[in-house]
Amino acid sequence: MREPVDPGPETQPSLEARPGPHELLDSEPTSHKDSRPEDAPREDTRPPDTLPEDTRPPDTPTSEALPLPAQPVLVPAQYHYLKRPTFILVLTGVWIVAAVIGLGLFYYWFHALHKTPAVFSVLLFVVVCTVSAQLLAMVEHKPLVTAVAIALLSAPFAATAAAAAFYGACVFHWIPR
Secondary structure, three states: OOOOOOOOOOOOOOOOOOOOHHHHHHOOOOOOOOOOOOOOOOOOOOOHHHOOOOOOOOOOOOOOOOOOOOOOOOOOOOOOOOOHHHHHHHHHHHHHHHHHHHHHHHHHHHHOOOHHHHHHHHHHHHHHHHHHHHHHHOOOOOHHHHHHHHHHHOHHHHHHHHHHHHHHHHHOOOOOO
16 A cells, blocks of 8 residues: 655645635625636645545545455355254253263162262263363354254253152152162
């Protein structure tokens, strides 16, 4: 981009010679004869954006065309969303695995003499589910991966529900101990 060159005061329009807007209304009509001397430079009365680049004041914007913004690209074979049956299948698949893990952790806790390792295993399961869901949620433009992230984040709920159902079945003697 070229820097504007100041040609000097000879080519700059004089602000003193221009009347203000209120003076135009109050002034009397004058003759069309130019009262300037012949050797005086002419003032350019064109708007600033039509002046040549050399005589344009540096703070006036140019009337160059702005570049068009980039148009979005749509890949026809990729969905921007996930269909409901697919989401339900993903959620069901992850929840079945989580329910089996929850049943195993409950069984381990119920039959353990020292509960500390069993409780630590439950804590480890919850942390692994949460961190992996957060990492998967950072993947962009992959709705299936996002569905897996949602299912993993709710997997401890499915494990707890399965353990609660197992405990209820044991309490009501539907399952013999």
